[in-house]
Amino acid sequence: MNRKTLVLPAVVSLLAPALAACAGSGGGGGGGAAIAVGTTDRFIATKDAPAPLDPAYAYDVGSWNVLRQTVQTLMVQPRGEGAPVPEAAESCGFTDSGNERYACKLRPDLKFSNGDDVTAADVKFSIDRALAIKADSGVFALLSTVDTVETKGDEEVIFHLRTADATFPYKLSTPVAGIVNPDNYEKDKLRDGFQVDGSGPYTLKAEEKDGELVRSVFTKNPHYQGALKVNNEEIDMVSYDDADAMGAALDEGDIDVMTRTMTPEQINKLATADSDVDLVEMPGLEIRYLAFNTDAPRVKSKAVRQAMAQIVNRDELVSAVYGSQAEPLYSLVPASITGHSNAFFNKYGDPSVAKAKAMLEDAGVATPVKLTLHYTTDHYGAATKKEFEELRAQLNGSGLFEVGIEGAPWDTFVPAERNGEYDVFGMGWFPDFPDADSYVAPFLDKDNFLKSPYANSEIRNTLIPDSRREADRLAASDSLNRIQDIVAEDVPVLPLWQGKQYVAAHSDVTGVAYALNSSATLQLWELGRGVSD
Template identity: 75%
Template sequence: MNRKNLVLPAVVGLLAPVLAACGGSDSGSGGGNAIVVGTTDRFTATKDAPAPLDPAYAYDVGSWNILRQTVQTLMTLPKGDGQPVPEAAESCGFTDTGNERYACKLRDGLKFSNGDAITAADVKFSIERARTIKADTGVFALMSTVDTIETQGDREVIFHLKTADATFPYKLSTPVAGIVNPDDYAKDKLRDGFAVDGSGPYTLKAETDGDEMTRAVFTKNPHYKGTLKVNNDKVEMASFADADTMGKALDKGDIDVMTRSMTPAQVDKLSAPSSTDSKVELVDVAGLGIRYLAFNTEAPEVESKAVRAAMAQVIDRSKLVTEVYGTQAEPLYSLVPASVAGHTNAFYNKYGDPSVAKAKALLQKADISTPVKLTLNYTTDHYGAATKQEFEVLQKQLNDSGLFDVTIKGTAWDAFIPAERKGEYAVYGMGWFPDFPDADNFLAPFLDKDNTLNSPYSNSKIINTLIPESRRETDRASDKSLTTIQDIVADDVPILPLWQGKEFVAARDDITGTAYVLNSASSLQLWELGRGVSE
C-alpha cells in the first residue's frame, strides 16, 4: 500500500525454522480518538459466499486484513522481513531431522476475547475444522501436508506431516490456522455473516448496510497475550466505493490512513517532489503482489495450449506497465516475483520479446483458425481503479495482432468470484498477495491439488514430485525443483503472469507506525499505528 521513501527488504529466502521461545508485550501506548483507515475492499455476505470472515473460508487479502487483527495464530511474521516467530505459541519448531514433526507449546494463560481459556484442543479443533469443511476457496489446502494433529496436555500441539514441509511455520502464521472458540464455530459448518471471535489483539464490531460491512471497528482486546505491541486502543476500517472518494476523505481528515487500493494518479501526486501537501505522508513498500491472467483449460476457447502460448507471445508486459502503472509496477515473467528467492524469468526465457510472427506460427502449427474469439473477464472493484484500463490495453494488444478478437467484461467482486469458481470464465484476471513470502506460495496454491482457482489444469510431475521435493529444500535460491515448476508453467501456460507492483500507504502526518503497517505478505498490521508520538 503506500510511501515515505522506505523500502523494506523483499528478498525472502526461507530460513531454517528454529525452536525458540519469544517474549513480548500485549500492551502499548494508545488513547485518543480511533484511528480511521480507509480501504476500497468491499465485504459482502451473499448467497454464494455467506461466510466471508470465517477463517475456514476467507482467502483474499481484504478478509485476511480483518482476520489478522482478530484471530491469533501460533506463529506470526515479524516486522519487515524474516522467518516466522512464535505468537500464540511460546515456542515452535521441527523436532526431527526430516522436517515432518512440528511441535508447539502454547503461551501460559492464553484466553479468547470473552475470557475463556485457550487449550491445545482448541488449536487442534480450529485447524481440523478448516480441513474438514474444505471450503471452495481452497484455503484449506494450506494445511494439506498435515497428516494428524496430536495434543499433549493443555499446552502442547504436535503436527505430524505427510511429507517434509520447510514452509510449514509460515503456514501456521496464516488466518486459516487461526485459533477459534468451539463455542462460536461449528465443527462442520461455516459461520455466516461478519462476526469474528478469537484471541488476537483486537475484537471486531461490524457496521453493516444490508449484506455489506461498511465499517469494521477494532477495539483493543484486554485478554490478548502474545508478542505484538498494540499502539492504539481503537482502529476503524471504513470501506469506500472507489479510490477517489477515499482520497477526498483523507484530504478532509475524515480518515487518517489510506490503504488499498490507490490509483496510480494518486500515488504520483503524493510522491511528486513538488507536492506541497505536508499533512499527508506516502510510504512505499517493496510489494510481493502480482497480477496474472488465468485460464480454464477445459474451456473450448483456450483448451489448446497453442492459444494460451500465442497470448503469452503477443502480450507486451513492458508497454502494459508503462501505459497503466508507470513506476509503480514492473513486468513479471514468472508466477514467482523477481524479489523472491527461487524466481526465474521462465516466460521470457521461453518466449523472448513479443512477436506476432511467432504467435501466428504457434496457432498455424496447431491448426487454430484466426482471429480467436475471447472474452477477458476482470473484477471492477477489487484490484483498483486502473484494472479496467489494464484490460483495455490487453485487449488492444491482442486485437492489434490480428490473431485475436477480444472483448472485455467487468464484474463486481461479489459476483466475479463465485462465477470464477464455477468455471464460467475461459480467461480472467486475478491478483495474488502471498499467504507467506516464499516461492512455494506463488506456485502450490495454483498448481497443487485443491488449487485456489479450482483450475482443471493438473500436472502430475508438479503435484507428485516437484512440489514435495521443493518443500524439503531449505536453500530456496538454489532449489532446482522450483526452477523446473516455473519452466513447466511457461510451457503449458495455465496461468500467464503480467506484473508485480509496489504497495502504498498514505497517512496524515500525526500518524506513526506506517513503516510497519504492512508485513512482508502485504497484510495490514493495524496494531503498529499510533497517534502523535513516534516510537
C-alpha cells in the same frame, strides 16, 4: 510540513533481527482518539459466500486483514519480515530430521477475548475444522500436509505431517490456522456473517448495511497475550466504494490513513504534493496474471495460450497503466523471492506477432481467435479496467485475436470463475507467506484455489514435494525453476506484472512504515499517535 515520501528498502528481510516483534501484550497504548483507516476492500455476505470472515473459508487479502487483527495464530510474520516467529505459541519447531513432525507449546495464560482459556484442544479443533469443512474457497489446501493433530495436556500441540514440509511454520502464520473458540464455531459448519471471536490483539465490532461490512471497529483486546506490541486503543476501518471517495475522506480529515487500493493518479499526486500527508512506498509481492480454464474449447489448445504469451507486451502494459508503480513479471514467482526465474522471457523473448502466428498455424488454429477477457471491477483498483483495455488493444492489434473485455463485481466474479464460466480471467495474488511455495502450490497443486482443471503430474507428485523437503529454500531452486519452466511451456496462467505498495497517512500518525508488510498484511497494531519525523 514538507512533502515526505518514504521508500522502504527491497531487501526488508535484512532488517529482521533488529525489527523482530516485541514480546508481550502491552505497550504503547497510544492514547488519543481512534485511528481511522480507509480501504477499498469490500466484505459482502452472499448466498454463494455467506461466511466471508470465517477462518475456514476466507481466502482473499481483505478478509485476511480483518482476521489477522482478531484471530491469533501459533506463528506470525515478524515486523521486519524473515522467518515466522511464535505468536500464540511460546515455542515451535520440527522435532525430527525429515520435517514431518512439528511441535508447539502454547504461551501460558492465553485467553479468548471473552476470557475463556485457550488450550491445545482449541488449536486442534480449529485445524481439524478447517480441514473437515473443506470450503470451496480452497483455503484448506494450505493445511494439506497435515495428517493428524495431537495434543499433550493443555499446552502442547503436535502436528504429524503426511510429507515433509519445510514451509509449514509459514502456513501456521496464516488465518486458516487461526485459533477459534469451539463455543462460537461449529465443527462442521461455517459461521455466517461478520462476527469474529478470537484471541488476537483486537476485538471486532462489525457495522453492516444490506449484507455488506462497511465499518470495522477494532478495540484493543485486554486479554491478549502474544508477540505483538499494540500501539493504539482502537482502529476504525472504513470501507469505501472507490479510491476517489477514500482519497476525499483523507483530504477532509475523515480518515487518518489510506491503504489499499489507491489509483496510480493518487499516488503520483501524493508523491509530489506539499501537504501534511506522508506517502510510504513499500516493496510488494503482489502479482497480476491471466488465468485460463484449460478445458474451455477456445483456449484448450496450448498454442492459443502460448500465442497470447508471445504477443503480450508487459513493458507497454505497465508503462501505459501503472508507470513506475509496477514492474513486468515473467514468472508466477516474483523477483526478490528465492527461486524466482524469468521463465516466460526465457521461452518467448520479446513480443512477436510473427512467432505467435507461426504457433497458431502449426497447431491448425483458425484466426482470429475470439475470446472474452473477464475482470473484476471493484477488487484490485480502478486501474484494472484500463489494464484490460490495453491487453485487448495488444491482442487485437496482432490481427490474430478478436478480444472483448467484460467486468463484474467481485461477489459475482468469484462464483462465476469457480464455476468455470470464464475461459480467460484476470486475477491478482497476494502471497499467503513470502516463499515461492505460496506462488506455486495454490495455482498448480491438487485443490488449487482457482479450481483449475490444469494438472501436471510432475509438478504435483514430484516437484512440489521435492521443494518442500528443503529447509534451505535456496536448495529448492532446481525444483522451483523446473516448475516455472513447465508453466511457461503450458501457460495455464500468464503472469503480467508485480506491484509496489503504498500507504498514505497524516503526519501525526506513527508506525505507518510497518502498517503493511510485503505480503499486503495490514498490521494495524503498529499505528499510533505522535509526531513523525
